[in-house]
Amino acid sequence: MKYLNGYRLYQGMAAGTAAVASQRKQLNDINVFPVADGDTGNNLVATLEYAVDAVRPQSYAAVTFKSFADAFLMGARGNSGLIVAQFIAGIAAEVGEAKVLTTQKFGTIVAKAAPYAYKAVSKPTEGTILTVMKDWADAVYRFRYCNNFVQLLQQSLDVARQSLAATPEKLTVLREAGVVDAGASGFVHFLSGMLSAFDHGSVGKVIRQKGKGEESMEREKVEHRYCCEGLLTGTELDVERVREHVNAVGDSAVVGGTAEKVRFHVHTNTPHQLFYPLMKMGDIRQPKVDDMQRQKDVLHNRASDIALVTDSIADVPLELQDKYQIHMLPAILNVGNSEFLDKLTLSPEQLYQVMETREDHPTTAQPSVYVASQLLEFLSEHYKSIIVITVASALSGTFNAFNLAAEQIGEKGVEVSVIDSKLNAGAQGLLVLKAAEDIAAGHSHQQVVETVREKIPNTKIYVSVSSLKYMVKGGRVSPMQGFLANALNMKPIASLDEEGRGISFAKAFSRSANRKKIVQLVKDIHRDAPLEKYAIVHARAQQRADDLAETLKEITGFEPQYIMEISTAVALNAGPDCVAVCLMS
Numbered sequence: 375m376k377y378l379n380g381y382r383l384y385q386g387m388a389a390g391t392a393a394v395a396s397q398r399k400q401l402n403d404i405n406v407f408p409v410a411d412g413d414t415g416n417n418l419v420a421t422l423e424y425a426v427d428a429v430r431p432q433s434y435a436a437v438t439f440k441s442f443a444d445a446f447l448m449g450a451r452g453n454s455g456l457i458v459a460q461f462i463a464g465i466a467a468e469v470g471e472a473k474v475l476t477t478q479k480f481g482t483i484v485a486k487a488a489p490y491a492y493k494a495v496s497k498p499t500e501g502t503i504l505t506v507m508k509d510w511a512d513a514v515y516r517f518r519y520c521n522n523f524v525q526l527l528q529q530s531l532d533v534a535r536q537s538l539a540a541t542p543e544k545l546t547v548l549r550e551a552g553v554v555d556a557g558a559s560g561f562v563h564f565l566s567g568m569l570s571a572f573d574h575g576s577v578g579k580v581i582r583q584k585g586k587g588e589e590s591m592e593r594e595k596v597e598h599r600y601c602c603e604g605l606l607t608g609t610e611l612d613v614e615r616v617r618e619h620v621n622a623v624g625d626s627a628v629v630g631g632t633a634e635k636v637r638f639h640v641h642t643n644t645p646h647q648l649f650y651p652l653m654k655m656g657d658i659r660q661p662k663v664d665d666m667q668r669q670k671d672v673l674h675n676r677a678s679d680i681a682l683v684t685d686s687i688a689d690v691p692l693e694l695q696d697k698y699q700i701h702m703l704p705a706i707l708n709v710g711n712s713e714f715l716d717k718l719t720l721s722p723e724q725l726y727q728v729m730e731t732r733e734d735h736p737t738t739a740q741p742s743v744y745v746a747s748q749l750l751e752f753l754s755e756h757y758k759s760i761i762v763i764t765v766a767s768a769l770s771g772t773f774n775a776f777n778l779a780a781e782q783i784g785e786k787g788v789e790v791s792v793i794d795s796k797l798n799a800g801a802q803g804l805l806v807l808k809a810a811e812d813i814a815a816g817h818s819h820q821q822v823v824e825t826v827r828e829k830i831p832n833t834k835i836y837v838s839v840s841s842l843k844y845m846v847k848g849g850r851v852s853p854m855q856g857f858l859a860n861a862l863n864m865k866p867i868a869s870l871d872e873e874g875r876g877i878s879f880a881k882a883f884s885r886s887a888n889r890k891k892i893v894q895l896v897k898d899i900h901r902d903a904p905l906e907k908y909a910i911v912h913a914r915a916q917q918r919a920d921d922l923a924e925t926l927k928e929i930t931g932f933e934p935q936y937i938m939e940i941s942t943a944v945a946l947n948a949g950p951d952c953v954a955v956c957l958m959s
Contacts, residue, residue, distance in 0.1 A: 375523040375572055377474040380438030384431035386568040387442065391422035393567025394560050401560050404553040407502065407545060408453060408626040409641060411601060411666045412673050414556035416752075417452025421459065422564070424449025434473045440466045448605060450637045451662070453628055454503050454557030456603070457491050459637060460630035461507060464490025477526045481518025484511040494630035496621045501544030503557035509537035510565065527569040531562070538562050598624050598641035600718070601664040602648055606636040608656035616655060623648045641666070649719035658712035661719050663704070671699050672756050678813050680822065681757040683749065685741065685772050686716040687765035687943055688795075688802040689911045689956075691936045698810035703749055705772070705943045706739040716943045725942045726914055726950050738943045740771040746779035750790065759789040759819045763806050763826060766874025767794045791823045796874035799944050800911040800956030801835035807907070807935065808958065832903070832959040836895060837868040838888050840951040867891060868948070889922070892955055897929055903959040909935045912953045913945040919953050926955070 375382070394401070394415075401415030428445035431438050443466035446459035464487030472479060488511040492498045513533035520526050538558050542549040602624075606616060616636050617629040624642030631637050636656070642648055645663050652658055671677075677699050684690070686704040695702060704715035709728050714720040716738075720728075728736055753760050762780070767773035773794045780790040795802045808829055812822045867888060871877050899905065908926065912919040919937050927933055939945075940954060948954070 376521055377476055378435055378480060378523055379474045380432045380435050382572070383435055383438050383442075384426075384429060386571045387422075387429075388426050389571030390564035390567040391419075391426050393563045393570070394422055395419045397560070397563050401556045401563075404551075404559065405556040406551045406553060407499075407547050407555060409598075409601070409666055410551075411664065411669045413601075413664065413669065414452060414454055414560065417455045418458070418557070418560040420451040421446065421449055421455030424451075434471075435475045436466075436469045436472045439469050442466070444635070447631055447635050447637050448660075450639075451603065452601070453626055453639055454560060456628040456630060456637050456639045457494060457503055457507070457557070458561065460494035460628075461487055461491040463630060463632070464488070477521055477523060478518045480523075481515040481526070485515035487511065490630070494628050496617070496627035496629070497625075499545065501541045501548060502555045503561050505541065505544065506534055506537045506555070506558040506561055510534040510561075524569070524573045527565065527572060531565050531569055534562050534565055598626075599643050599665060599667050600645050601639075601641055601666055602645050602662070602719075603637070603639040604649065604652075604661040605659040606631070606638065606652055606656040607634065607659055609634065611636050611656050616652070619651060619655075620648065645715075645719045646721040646724060649714060650721070650724045653709065653712045657710070658714070661713050661715050663715055663718045667696070668699065668701060672753070675699075676756065679758040680813050680819055681753040681760045682806070682810055682813055683753070683760060683762040683776075684802070684806045685765055685770075686718075687770070687772075687798050687941050688763070688806050689800040689909070689938055689941055690803040690806055691938050694807060694810070694936065698807075698814060700806060700810055701749065701753065703741050703746060703772075705741060705770070705941075707943060707946075708737045708739060710734060716941055720942060722914065722939045722942055722945065725945060729946070729950070736946055738770075738946060740775055743775045743778045746772075746775045747782050750776075750779050750783050754783050754786050754788040754790075757788065760791070761809060761813075761819065761822060761826075762790065762792045763795050763802070763809060764792065765798050765802055766796045766870060768796070768874040769798060769876070789819060791819070793823065793826055794874070795826075795833075796830055796872070797833055797835060797870060798874070799835055799837075799940055800909040800938075800954055801833050801870075801958075803911075804907055804909055804935065804956055804958045805829060805833055829958060831872065833957065834899070835869060835954055835956045836892055837948055837952055837954040838885075838892060839866050839868055839948055840885070892922070893925055893929070896926055896955060896957065899957060899959065900930055905930055906958050907935045908958065909956045910937045910953065911940040911956065912937070913940050913948060914950045915953050918951075922953060922955065 398415035398419050402412045405412050405414040425442055425445040429441045443463045446462045450456040450459040465483055468483045468486045488508045491507055498504055510530050513530040517526050517529045538554050541555040541558055611633050613636055620629050620638045620640050621627045624640040627640040629638045683701045686702055704718050707714040707716055762776045764773040764776055776792045780792050795805050809822050809826050812825055866878050869877055910919045910923050923934050
């Protein structure tokens with residue numbers, strides 16, 4: 375094969391992707407750098423498959439390469455995925471308008487593209503995919519006069535394999551774990567698959583590294599808890615400005631892109647400090663935050679064979695999520711053209727600032743079936759069964775999304791129970807906490823499910839709303855109703871009916887009268903059916919929540935399970951200064 379056109383390029387990319395996909399688990403198992411979070415295989419496969427699915431090949435090699443560059447940038451996942459995306463972007467930048475690529479032209483282009491990948495990484499480290507990528511590119515340049523792409527790829531692949539085998543010599547963490555670099559291994563698998571496509575469909579040699587990568591994660595302390603990534607879009611993006619900001623909030627930063635699209639990746643403990651300022655630089659798309667501490671728990675410290683999952687509408691403090699290893703899928707918050715993840719990439723204070731300063735009111739969206747499927751797929755590989763407790767289906771499509779996701783993994787033989795809590799906020803949180811306690815006590819999957827369903831009718835939420843202003847903005851209350859309530863200084867108490875639909879439970883005409891109604895309500899409920907537990911959640915109303923907790927302690931004789939900020943997705947409609955009492959009898 376003497377030249378490469380757009381169609382042959384696509385064929386090679388597709389074959390390379392299939393080769394990496396076949397080694398996904400092995401790449402996860404040997405993943406130890408920059409953090410041993412066991413997902414390099416997942417991220418590389420997701421990146422490659424997105425690009426192959428998105429691109430429609432054209433005859434011109436340059437056109438197809440540029441299509442791949444855009445698709446890789448859109449679909450890049452993880453550190454290695456973004457480095458590959460930036461390498462492809464470098465090739466596209468150097469390819470010009472070429473209809474076909476000879477071996478000489480191809481060798482020159484990839485040699486010039488390697489520095490693009492290095493530039494994307496804040497602290498380039500040798501012994502990683504960067505090293506193997508550069509060594510391969512140099513070899514392609516050296517062998518470029520062979521006039522045969524099969525021969526060129528075979529010779530350069532041999533060099534890449536040697537470079538991969540040498541990665542432990544360059545990086546101590548690899549040597550100690552007894553593995554090669556996972557990202558670099560994935561790159562070599564990709565090259566091998568591409569060669570097999572060009573070499574008349576023959577099966578290329580596959581490197582299989584049996585490693586002890588996961589063992590190092592068990593010993594390793596997770597210094598930066600969250601692996602964050604996303605896409606920034608616009609018309610005149612300043613890539614260097616984005617890079618400076620991303621570098622400042624954590625480590626393992628990788629940033630690459632163009633004036634129209636910039637993909638970023640970083641490990642940090644403060645996702646909200648990463649994402650919120652980026653909204654001033656462009657539109658945030660495809661936000662993704664992986665909890666590496668929870669991933670470590672799953673891989674090495676599972677507390678039970680039953681995985682417990684909920685969505686971010688459930689208010690459960692992080693310390694309790696950690697104690698019981700609760701997995702939480704975030705709802706989406708849309709602010710203008712930017713997307714945020716509830717409880718992760720936008721803090722309550724940032725949300726309230728947005729609500730007070732922007733004319734367009736933020737909106738919410740449920741997690742996609744795809745994202746829910748990814749979570750359940752991961753958990754199904756490590757747990758015997760999964761219990762999912764969602765926000766009321768009358769309020770959100772999250773329940774349906776998880777049901778569809780559960781159907782997709784049903785063939786694996788892992789039992790998945792998806793429960794409609796018919797609740798939200800702290801009430802949903804209490805239900806999740808009850809399930810967590812029962813799982814920790816050793817109850818069976820079916821016992822936990824039965825108890826949760828029995829507790830749903832006995833779990834309530836009553837929200838003291840200071841103003842209907844935000845319900846009007848969110849479309850939950852008509853402008854006329856809001857106007858009348860404001861004119862009468864009405865302070866409603868909102869709740870949920872038996873099916874989880876929002877209702878106006880009671881009305882008061884002052885904050886003190888509102889509080890008295892809630893206190894009397896708790897007294898009546900506790901008298902008729904003593905409370906098992908209760909919680910208080912609020913939106914920028916800590917003092918009101920603390921004062922209410924003192925009163926309820928006198929009534930019940932015990933402290934609330936927790937007091938915390940309400941989900942930002944719920945605060946959108948309830949508004950700042952709301953306080954909610956959540957009860958379980």
